[in-house]
Amino acid sequence: MESTGGSTVRISGLVRQFRTGAERLTAIDDVTLDVASGSVVALTGASGSGKSTLLHMIGAIEHADRGTVTVDDVEVTGLRRAALARYRQRVGFVFQRYHLLPALTVLDNVIAPVLPRRGRDDHVTRARELLDAVGLAGRERALPAQLSGGQQQRVAIARALMGAPGLLLADEPTGNLDSTTGAQILDLLLDLRDRHGMTILLATHERSIAARCDRLVRLGDGRVVEDVDLTDGEDPADTFDRAARLRL
Numbered sequence: 001m002e003s004t005g006g007s008t009v010r011i012s013g014l015v016r017q018f019r020t021g022a023e024r025l026t027a028i029d030d031v032t033l034d035v036a037s038g039s040v041v042a043l044t045g046a047s048g049s050g051k052s053t054l055l056h057m058i059g060a061i062e063h064a065d066r067g068t069v070t071v072d073d074v075e076v077t078g079l080r081r082a083a084l085a086r087y088r089q090r091v092g093f094v095f096q097r098y099h100l101l102p103a104l105t106v107l108d109n110v111i112a113p114v115l116p117r118r119g120r121d122d123h124v125t126r127a128r129e130l131l132d133a134v135g136l137a138g139r140e141r142a143l144p145a146q147l148s149g150g151q152q153q154r155v156a157i158a159r160a161l162m163g164a165p166g167l168l169l170a171d172e173p174t175g176n177l178d179s180t181t182g183a184q185i186l187d188l189l190l191d192l193r194d195r196h197g198m199t200i201l202l203a204t205h206e207r208s209i210a211a212r213c214d215r216l217v218r219l220g221d222g223r224v225v226e227d228v229d230l231t232d233g234e235d236p237a238d239t240f241d242r243a244a245r246l247r248l
């Protein structure tokens with residue numbers, strides 16, 4: 001697997017509103033945020049605070065009503081169709097419920113997002129390497145239903161890495177997993193970051209997960225209400241104290 005260095009993300013004055021009947025709800029309310037290359041940021045906040053919407057806007061799944069998202073040198077919020085499709089290929093997305101295709105094998109699930117580009121055989125070697133990297137060597141021919149939740153999330157992570165993304169967006173990736181399996185998934189993400197230099201934005205409301213990230217950004221009603229550098233002058237291994245002290 002090639003290293004991509006890790007994208008920088010610059011978010012400025014971002015706004016997203018939803019109309020529900022006569023009401024207009026501001027899901028993202030003037031968010032400004034810079035994310036450094038190679039950092040792992042925990043996005044926290046109560047349910048409905050805007051975590052998913054923000055991740056979707058960074059990944060260009062949702063449009064912005066105002067403001068900009070810039071990833072490396074690309075202003076994502078200004079992209080038109082062809083460029084938007086290219087950008088989406090460069091970003092990895094991992095969801096809480098894995099979203100694997102049930103009729104496809106593990107290997108074909110990993111290859112699926114890049115299949116329109118070149119033939120299947122061109123991608124098999126890389127997909128096998130990725131499955132090995134996420135600890136699933138030997139399970140290539142299994143179907144998703146034959147795997148545990150943690151294993152299915154590993155497949156989803158391998159799939160997200162197929163395009164060698166500089167940016168990985170993960171929406172509550174451990175939310176469906178028990179705490180031990182969730183911790184192992186975070187171990188994997190941190191290891192992948194260390195080895196490949198990705199930037200990771202991860203929505204979570206589990207304090208044990210957030211405490212192990214480099215930075216915590218908390219949303220409340222679509223606004224940034226807390227932004228803490230968790231690596232600042234302390235032992236990064238000391239996450240229990242950190243979680244308690246920060247009241248995560």
Ligand SMILES: Nc1ncnc2c1ncn2[C@@H]1O[C@H](COP(=O)(O)OP(=O)(O)O)[C@@H](O)[C@H]1O
Pocket residue numbers: 018019020025026027045046047048049050051052053054
């Ligand atoms: N497609 C949509 N239509 C209407 N309202 C939405 C839509 N998506 C999200 N919302 C609303 O936007 C707010 C933020 O939602 P979301 O980003 O899903 O929060 P979180 O991921 O933190 O739980 C919530 O009030 C939610 O109901």
Ligand SMILES: [Mg+2]
Pocket residue numbers: 051052053171
């Ligand atoms: Mg959400």
